[in-house]
Amino acid sequence: MQPNYIHIILADDDxxxxxxxxxxxxxxxxxxxxxxxxxxxxxxxxxxxxxxxMPNVLFLDLNMPKKSGIECLTEIKGIHKMSEIAIAIxxxxxxxxDIEQTFVLGANIYIKKPDSFEKLKKALSxxxxxxxxxxxxxxxxxxxxxxx
Amino acid sequence: xxxxxxxxxxxxLKVVLLSSLFVILVxxxxxxxxxxxxxxxxxxxxxxxxxNVELERIISYLREAESDYRKYIVEKDVSYLNPYxxxxxxxxxxxxxxxxxxxxxxxxHENLTVLNKLTDSxxxxxxxxNIFVENNETNTKALNLLYxxxxxxxxxxxxxxxxxxxxENKLFNNRQEKYESDLQFTPLFFYLxxxxxxxxxxxxxxxxxxxxxxxxxxxxxxxIFKESTNQSEIIGKHGNWVWHIESDIFTYSDNLYRLLGExxxxxxxxxxxxxxxxxxxxxxxxxxxxxxxxxxxELPFINYRIIQKNGSIKYLKAxxxxxxxxxxxxxxxxxxxxxxxxxxxxxxxxxxxLELERxxxxxxxxxxxxxxxxxxxxxxxxxxxxxxxxxxAATFSDAGHQYLERIKFAAGKMRILIDDLLQFSRTNKPDxxxxxxxxxxxFENAMQDATVIILEKxxxxxxxxxxxxxxxxxxxQQLFLxxxxxxxxxxxxxxxxxxxxxxxxxKAKETPHLLKAAEGNYHKITFTDNGIGFxxxxxxxxxxLFNRLHNKQxxxxxxxxxxxxxxxxxxxxxxIFSKGEINVGAVFTVYLPVI
Amino acid sequence: MNLFFKFDFHIVCKxxxxxxxxxxxxxxxxxxxxxxxxxxxxTPKKYLALNASLNDYGIGxxxxxxxxxVQKIKDYIKDMxxxxxxxxxxxxxxxxxxxxxHSYSYLSSLFTEVTYSSIKNFIIIQKIExxxxxxxxxxxxxxxIAFKLNYSxxxxxxxxxxxxxxxxxxxxxxxxFKRREISQQKIN
Numbered sequence: 058m059q060p061n062y063i064h065i066i067l068a069d070d071d072x073x074x075x076x077x078x079x080x081x082x083x084x085x086x087x088x089x090x091x092x093x094x095x096x097x098x099x100x101x102x103x104x105x106x107x108x109x110x111m112p113n114v115l116f117l118d119l120n121m122p123k124k125s126g127i128e129c130l131t132e133i134k135g136i137h138k139m140s141e142i143a144i145a146i147x148x149x150x151x152x153x154x155d156i157e158q159t160f161v162l163g164a165n166i167y168i169k170k171p172d173s174f175e176k177l178k179k180a181l182s183x184x185x186x187x188x189x190x191x192x193x194x195x196x197x198x199x200x201x202x203x204x205x
Numbered sequence: 206x207x208x209x210x211x212x213x214x215x216x217x218l219k220v221v222l223l224s225s226l227f228v229i230l231v232x233x234x235x236x237x238x239x240x241x242x243x244x245x246x247x248x249x250x251x252x253x254x255x256x257n258v259e260l261e262r263i264i265s266y267l268r269e270a271e272s273d274y275r276k277y278i279v280e281k282d283v284s285y286l287n288p289y290x291x292x293x294x295x296x297x298x299x300x301x302x303x304x305x306x307x308x309x310x311x312x313x314h315e316n317l318t319v320l321n322k323l324t325d326s327x328x329x330x331x332x333x334x335n336i337f338v339e340n341n342e343t344n345t346k347a348l349n350l351l352y353x354x355x356x357x358x359x360x361x362x363x364x365x366x367x368x369x370x371x372x373e374n375k376l377f378n379n380r381q382e383k384y385e386s387d388l389q390f391t392p393l394f395f396y397l398x399x400x401x402x403x404x405x406x407x408x409x410x411x412x413x414x415x416x417x418x419x420x421x422x423x424x425x426x427x428x429i430f431k432e433s434t435n436q437s438e439i440i441g442k443h444g445n446w447v448w449h450i451e452s453d454i455f456t457y458s459d460n461l462y463r464l465l466g467e468x469x470x471x472x473x474x475x476x477x478x479x480x481x482x483x484x485x486x487x488x489x490x491x492x493x494x495x496x497x498x499x500x501x502x503e504l505p506f507i508n509y510r511i512i513q514k515n516g517s518i519k520y521l522k523a524x525x526x527x528x529x530x531x532x533x534x535x536x537x538x539x540x541x542x543x544x545x546x547x548x549x550x551x552x553x554x555x556x557x558x559l560e561l562e563r564x565x566x567x568x569x570x571x572x573x574x575x576x577x578x579x580x581x582x583x584x585x586x587x588x589x590x591x592x593x594x595x596x597x598a599a600t601f602s603d604a605g606h607q608y609l610e611r612i613k614f615a616a617g618k619m620r621i622l623i624d625d626l627l628q629f630s631r632t633n634k635p636d637x638x639x640x641x642x643x644x645x646x647x648f649e650n651a652m653q654d655a656t657v658i659i660l661e662k663x664x665x666x667x668x669x670x671x672x673x674x675x676x677x678x679x680x681x682q683q684l685f686l687x688x689x690x691x692x693x694x695x696x697x698x699x700x701x702x703x704x705x706x707x708x709x710x711x712k713a714k715e716t717p718h719l720l721k722a723a724e725g726n727y728h729k730i731t732f733t734d735n736g737i738g739f740x741x742x743x744x745x746x747x748x749x750l751f752n753r754l755h756n757k758q759x760x761x762x763x764x765x766x767x768x769x770x771x772x773x774x775x776x777x778x779x780x781i782f783s784k785g786e787i788n789v790g791a792v793f794t795v796y797l798p799v800i
Numbered sequence: 801m802n803l804f805f806k807f808d809f810h811i812v813c814k815x816x817x818x819x820x821x822x823x824x825x826x827x828x829x830x831x832x833x834x835x836x837x838x839x840x841x842x843t844p845k846k847y848l849a850l851n852a853s854l855n856d857y858g859i860g861x862x863x864x865x866x867x868x869x870v871q872k873i874k875d876y877i878k879d880m881x882x883x884x885x886x887x888x889x890x891x892x893x894x895x896x897x898x899x900x901x902h903s904y905s906y907l908s909s910l911f912t913e914v915t916y917s918s919i920k921n922f923i924i925i926q927k928i929e930x931x932x933x934x935x936x937x938x939x940x941x942x943x944x945i946a947f948k949l950n951y952s953x954x955x956x957x958x959x960x961x962x963x964x965x966x967x968x969x970x971x972x973x974x975x976x977f978k979r980r981e982i983s984q985q986k987i988n
Contacts, residue, residue, distance in 0.1 A: 073585050149580050150624075152631045153679040157971065161978040167966070172584045172620060173591035186917045190925055200932045202975060204966025646970060649955065653962055 062088040063185055064110070068100040068129065069093065069118035069147065074170065078116070078147075081178045087185055097124025101132060104139060111142055114188050116168075119148040119159075127162065134163040143188050143201065156204065166203045180205045218412065225405040232398040239394055246384035253377035256306050256313075260366050260373075263299045266292040267324065267362060271355075274331055278338050289331070296324055313372060320365045327358045435459060443542030446474070448525075450499055450535045455479075464521065464543050466513030484510035484518065498525050498537055508544075520548040572630035579623050587616045625765035628683065629750070632772045637677040639800075644671035644730075647678060648706070651685035658693050668706035672728055675800040680773040687766045688793050692734035695791070705733045710799065718782055719796060726799040727779070733792045739785035747783055770795075806937050816857045824850055870914045872900060873907055874922065881926040881949075892923055928964045931957065935973050942969055 067078050075093045082091045092112070094100040100117075101124060103109060115133070117126035126146060133139045145166035146159045156167050166184055171177045183205065191201050270292030277285035300321055307313040330351055337348045435458075438444055444461025448454075455476065459469035465482050472478050476495070483491055487509040494507045507523045525539035590613055601609065648671060652659065659666065666689070674681075689704065696702035711729045713719040719727060739747065748771040751764040767783075770793075774781040779797040814830065821828050824846060827839035842850070851861050876899050880892060893904040896919070900907060911919045927949055934945045946957040961969045 071581070073588075077588055149584065150577065150627065157975060160967075160975045161982065163979065170584055172587035172616075174588050174595065175591060177588065186915075187925065189915070190917065190922070196925075196929055197933070200929070200936065200976065202965050202967055202972060646968070649958065650962075650968055653959060653968075 062090050063114070063189065064112040065089050065091045065114050065116070065185070066100070066112040067091065067093045067116040067118075067147065068095075068097055068121065068126070069116070070096050070121045071118070074118070074147075077174060077177055078181070080174070081181050084178065085182050085185070087182070089185065097121045097126065097129045100124075101129060104133070105136075111139060113192060114143045114145055114166075114184065116145045116147040117164075119146060119151065127159065130159065130162050130164055141198070143191070143198065145184055160202055165198070165201045166205070168205045221405075221408065221412070225409075228401055228405070229398070232394075232401060236394050236398060239391055243384070243388065243391065246380055249380045250377065250384065252306050253373050253380065256303060256373050257370060259299045259303045259306065260369055263296050263303075263320075263324070264363065264366050266295045266299070267327065267359065270296075270331075271359065274334075278334070281338070293328055300324075310376070313369060313376075316365060316369045316372065320362065320369065323358055323362045323365060327355065327362065330355045330358060439463070441542065442546075443540055446539045446541065448537040448539065450527075450537060452534075461541060464519070464541065465511060466515060466517070466519075482511040482513070484512055486510075498527075519543055519545045569630050569633045572626065572633070576623050576627040576630060579619075580627070583616060583619055583623060587613075587620065590616065622765075625769070629765050629769050629772065632680060632683070632769050632776065637680065637776065639675045639677060641673055641675050642678040642681070643673050644676075644681065644728075647676075647682040648685050650682050651689060654682075654686050655689050655693065658690060662693050662696060662702050664693055664696070664702040664704060666704045666706070669708040671706075671708050671730065672710070674728055674797060676777060676797065677773075680776060684770050684773045684795070687770050688732045688795075691766055691770075691793075692732060692736055692791070695736045695738075696734070697737055697788070700735065703735045705731075707731045707733070711796075716796075718780060718794065722780060722796070723778075723798070727796040728799060730795045730797070731792055732795075733790065735790045738787045738790050739783075740787060741785055744783045744785060748781065806933065813857075813859065816854070816859065820850060820853045823853070826850075866910055866914055869900070869902075869907075870911055873911055873919065876900070877919070877923055877926055881923065881930050892919070924960060924964055928961055931961060931969070932972065935969060936976055 065082065067075060069075050069078070079091055079093065082089050092103075094103065097117075104111070117129055119126040126148070130144060130146070133142065133144065143165045144163065145168055146156075146164045147168050147170065149170050151159075151169075159167060166188075168180055168184065171180060184203065187203060188201075190196065191198055270289045273285045273288040273292075276282070277289070300317070303317055304314075307317060334348060334351050334355065337351070434445075438458060438460035442460075442464065444464050445458040446461055447456045453476075455474040457470075457474040462469045462471060465479075480488055480492070491507065491509045498504050504525050504527070509521055509523075511519050511521055513519065520543070521541050522544045523539055523541040525537045527535060527537050529535055590609065594609060594613075598606065598609070645668075648668060652666065658664075692704050693702055707730070709729050711719075711727050713722045713724050713727055716727070716729070748767050750768040771781055774795055774797070777797050779795060781796070782794045783791060784794070785791040817830070817836065821836070826842075826846070829837045829839070847861075854860065873896060876896055877892065880895060896907055897904045908919050911917075911922070915922070917925075931945055931949055934940050934948065935942075940948070942954050942957065946954045949957065951957040951960070958969055961967075961972070965972065967975070
C-alpha cells in the first residue's frame, strides 16, 4: 500500500528558511511529512541508510557547508534507489545558465526562494501538487522540469 | 646588373688590351721591316760606290800597265815589266772583288764577264807584243797591228767600264731614290707608332683611373655599409653568419660574438663552439633545425636560448636564407637576433594581463558575492515583513501600518537594486558561449518575461522578423527585456505605450553610426517607443552605471538596466545608441556584428 | 548505446493488468479505462496479493467511489489529449459531462477535492506532457506540435509551456538532449 502522505525533505543550512518552509507545509491543506537537514552531509548520511524510505520530493539549497546542493544532486543521481526522488533546487538566486546546468545534472524543479511568505506558499503548493500529478498519473518523470 | 657590367668591363679591357697589343706588334713589325730596308739600301749604296771604285781601279791599273809596258817597249828596260805584272795581279784581284759585289745583278755580271774577257785579251795581246819586243822586231807591221789591236781593246774596255759605270750609277740612282723615299716615311712611321701607343696608353690610363675611382667609391660605400651594418647589428642586437655548407666553414659577424657575451672573433667560428653556448634543452631542437636548413629552401624562424658565460640566459631567433655563390657553392646566410627583451616584455605583459584578469575576476566575484549574499538577508526581511503583515497587522496602529508600508517599499527598492547589480555582474562574467540562436525566440522569451508589465500598461508591441545570429542567448534575451522594460517604464501616463522593433541588415561602411566599427555587416535592431523621451544631450549618459535622468519618486529603477544593455552589446562587439526627444519618445539602436 | 521509447500507457497498463489477473487465475472482463469486472468476489487474501503485485507497476486499486470517478475523468482527459480521433474541437467540459453523466461543476469540485488540482490544470499538464513527448521523440517542429495539440498559435503553446514548466520549449529540449548526451558519455 502507498503511504497516504507526501514525504518531503529539505536540506538547507539557513534556520530562517527551514522555518518558513515548515510553516508553509503546516498551513497547506496537504497531507505531508517534512524532514529538514542542516547540511548536505547530514542529508546524504540519512538517505544512504538502508532503512530510510525515500522521500517523494527533496528540496536542496545550493549553498550549504560540507556538501553543496550540486554535490548532493550528482551523488543522488548516481544511486539507483534514489532515482525516483523528485529533486527540487531551492536557492536564493542563480544565473539562467546555472539553473539550466542544475536541470541538466538531473534536477526536476528549480525554485528561487521568493521574497514573501505568500509567494513561497504558492510555489511550494504548486510543486507538491504537480509532483503529485506525476506521481499518481504515471507521467514520465524523466521529462519533469519545473521552474518557479 | 652590376655583375654583368663588371663582366662587360673586364671583357672590354681584355679586348682593348689584345687589340692594342696586336696594333703595336703590327706597327713594330712594319717599323722593323722599314729599318731593315733602310739598312739594306745603305749597304747597296756602299756597294755601288765600291763597284765604281773597283772599276776605276781596273781602268787605272790597265792604264798604268799600258804606259809602263810602252816604256818597256821603248827603253827595253825589264824593270818596267814589274808594274805590268803587278797590274795583272791587281786587275784580277779587282775582278774577284767586283764579282763578289755584283753577283746579284745579272746584267752587270754579263758586263763584268765581257770586261774580264777584254782584259784577258788585252794581256794576251801584251804577251804577243812582248814576244816581238824580245825579238826586237819593234817596228814591224805585225807589232803595229798588235798595237792597233791593243788600242782597240783598251777602247772597248773603256767603253765597257763606262757602260758599267753608267749602269751602276743608274742602279745607284734608283737605290738612292728608294732610300730617300724610305728615309722620308720612316719618321712618319715612328710618329704613328708613338701616337697609337700613346693613345692606347691614355685610353688605358683613363679607363683604369675611372675604374679605380669607381672601385674607390664602391669601396667607400662598402665601408660605410659595413660600418652601418656593424652599428645596426649592435643597436638591433643581431648578428650575421655565413655557413659554407660544402666546406662546413662558418664566419660570424662581430656582433654575433657579442650576442654570446664574448669578444668579437674570440673563438673559432664552428658549429661545435657555438652549440656550447646553447641551452641544453634546446640543443637537440636547434641541431635538428640546422640540419633542416641545409636542405630545405624555405626556412622558418628558429627560436632557442643560449647561456652566456656569466650565466644569463638569452632568447635568440635565427633566420637563414640559402644562396649559391658564383662558383655554385651553397651557402646559408643567416641572421640571429637577441629577442630577450621582447620575450621578457611579452612575459611581463602576460603577467600584467593575468594580474589584471585576476583583479577583474576578483572584482566581479566580489560584486557577485556581494549582491548575491545581500539578497539573502533582504529576502528574509521581506518574508518576515510579509509574515508580520499577514499575522500581526491587525494589532498595529495606523502609524505601525505606515511604517510597515515604508519598510516594504524600501525593501522592494533594495531588491530591484540588488537584482540589477547581480544581473550586471553576471553580464561581466567572461567565458560566455556564443551559439547560433533565433533572435525571434529570444525576443518572444523577453516578451514573456515582461508579460506582467506589458499587460498592466496595455502596451502594443510589434516586431519585424528578426534574424538568427551567433550570440550569448541569455544575454541577448536580457538585452531585449531591458529595452522593453525601459520603454514601458518611461511611458507617458495618459497614452498606451507603443513599442516598435525594426530590423535591417546594414553595411558598416554605409552606416554613420558605425564609422569607427570594423568592416562587415551588422544586424541593426531598433526599439522605438512613444514614451516620455529624454533630452538628446543625455544620449550617452543614460548608459552609465547608476545614472538616472528622473527622480526616484516618479520612476522606479536602479539606473543599471541600460548599463547592462551596453555591457551586453559590447560583449558581442556591437554598438548601442540612443536618441531621445522629450515627450515624443526614444529610439534605441543596437548593432550586432554578423558572424 | 541509448534507446528511446514511446509508450502507449493504455496498452502497457492493460497488458500488466491482464498478466497479473491471469497469474492469480481470476475470471475477469476488461470494461474500459482502468475498470474491470470480476466474475467472482475476491477473497481478502487474493485482494491483497493482487494489490501488492500491481503496486510494483504503480497501479493501485481505487477503493472509493469518488476515486473511481476521478480516475475516469483522468482517463477520459488522457484519451482526449493523446488520442487524435477523439481530439476534436469539443469543449472538454462538455465532453466530460457527456461521457460521465455528471455536471461539469460537480466533476470539477470532486476532482479538486481528491487531487488538489483542477481539471483545467490537469488537462494543461497532460497537453504539455504530450507536447514534451512530441518535442523529444518526433521530428515535428513547434508549429506542427501546436497544430496537433489544438493550440491557436505557437506563441500560445510556448506561453502555456513556459507558464506550466517555467521554461521554454527550446530550453526544455536543450536540457533533455544535454542529459542524454551526458548519460551516453557515461556509458561510453
